[in-house]
Amino acid sequence: MTSAEGFQPIRRALISVFDKTGLAELAAGLHQAGVEIVSTGSTATRIAETGVPVKQVEDVTGFPEMLDGRVKTLHPRIHAGILADRGNQQHTETLEEYGIASFDLVVGNLYPFAETVASGAAEDEIIEKIDIGGPSMVRAAAKNHASVAVVVDPLRYGETVAAAQGQGFSLAARKRLAALAFAHTASYDTAVARWTAAEFGDEVDSADIPAPATLSRGRRLEFPPFAGLTLERVATLRYGENSHQPAALYAEHNGAPGLAQATVLHGKAMSYNNYVDADAAVRTAFDFDEPAVAIIKHANPCGAAVAETIEDAHRAAHACDPLSAFGGVIAANREVTAPMAATVAEIFTEVVVAPSFAPEALEILQQKKNIRLIQLVPEHSRDEVEYQQISGGMLLQASDSFQAPGDDPVRWSLAAGPAADNAQLDDLAFAWRAVRSVKSNAILLAKGQATVGIGMGQVNRLDSCRLAVQRANTLAGDGVDRACGSVAASDAFFPFADGLQSLITAGVTAVVQPGGSQRDAEVIAAAEEAGLTMYLTGARHFYH
Incomplete structure (x- = not known):
């Protein structure tokens, strides 16, 4: 019975996850709360190995998992138990007529499709990672959030156990969980749609494109009929380009990791303009193989240099335009050393972004209260395709890397x-x-x-x-x-x-x-x- 505040007690849960992170702790916590657990395949096996009682889905449906696991949860005894509107008497009577028990909680995450694509797997292996039952189960629970809680993130298992051991999730909490679940399946479906569009959709014939017509890895340039981005908000910024413009930072988790995934080690929160300038600085400095430093002001370099050491590169870059470097953004394509940090500390600088900072360099720069120190993720890179928003749509192009034959001085x-x-x-x-x-x-x-x-x-x-x-x-x-x-x-x-x-x-x-x-x-x-x-x-x- 749902309380006046919308709390729905958790008595029965369906768990089917590919990522088993935290599964043992979740199952133990739900069992201690008296929750009946129904599960599938390897998830059920893992739960049983912990000593927690678990009922197999095939014991509920009366059908074994079949077709190499392609069909498990796609059955009325599962989906009716998820989708039934408990405020609808006809739904309730139908469940009673067929002896179907309701689920109060669904826990699911999906096959690693994007990771499989990124691994360079063969087409058949990628297709096997297109999840069918998982998204159906998650979407069904999210649709019926009035009665069912759905959890797709292992980081929320702790609050899930707490809810099970208490009054359950409130209606407001179930709505938030449903929103996260729909975002999860939308991101997944977008990744699948992008891949299938690129693999099976229309291609731009290279004969129709003036040279160069390839991406940096020598592959043919393709513009599939569908292009999608799935962006997740990671920060709300103080304001945008100007103080009257609200702004936020979003990360594209299926793309190449870059500045949006970087870690702020020190300093004030990054602003919209800081991110724009830092991205331009990274673009410049990381275009070189040698130790390189770029200093950016208003998205343009006011100094760039390469040298044998990163500190010498910084001194040479700064010497180009010391006036504009005041209040600038610096990117280094090597670890920031103590000698470089000592020089930077003498100059008012908004941001320093680098792959790493030596401990001594951090100690020096952290004496400056407001300077932002940004550490890139080790695998950071730029996407091979760039998006440019225009009114009513987007422009797509291959990123301007050194792919043209004329970029080689030998030519x-x-x-x-x-x-x-x-x-x-x-x-x-x-x-x-x-x-x-x-x-x-x-x-x-x-x-x-x-x-x-x-x-x-x-x-x-x-x-x-x-x-x-x-x-x-x-x-x-x-x-x-x-x-x-x-x-x-x-x-x-x-x-x-x-x-x-x-x-x-x-x-x-x-x-x-x-x-x-x-x-x-x-x-x-x-x-x-x-x-x-x-x-x-x-x-x-x-x-x-």
């Missing part, structure tokens, strides 16, 4: 001037990789494997060139002409020779750019006349 075409020496070529390769993280139009000046000037986000390339030179020569505050002797990378072609001419005038010695302009001949001629080394890549890296 560059020398269009003007003498071939670069080793130092120039190293700087050009660094600049070409780093410019991908700068918002278009983008011009990046580099020297000694570090940025010295960046022109970003301009509506024409001439202004980006002028800005890069200006920032190189003024923002370091040391009066040194750093543009002179640097190399430059342009994320897209020069539509006119005027932008290139401004770099030549500033003393830039070599340029790498995609080429492909109708005025390439004019641009190349200007480089040749100036004795400027120019390489063409044939690959563009816009970043809007």
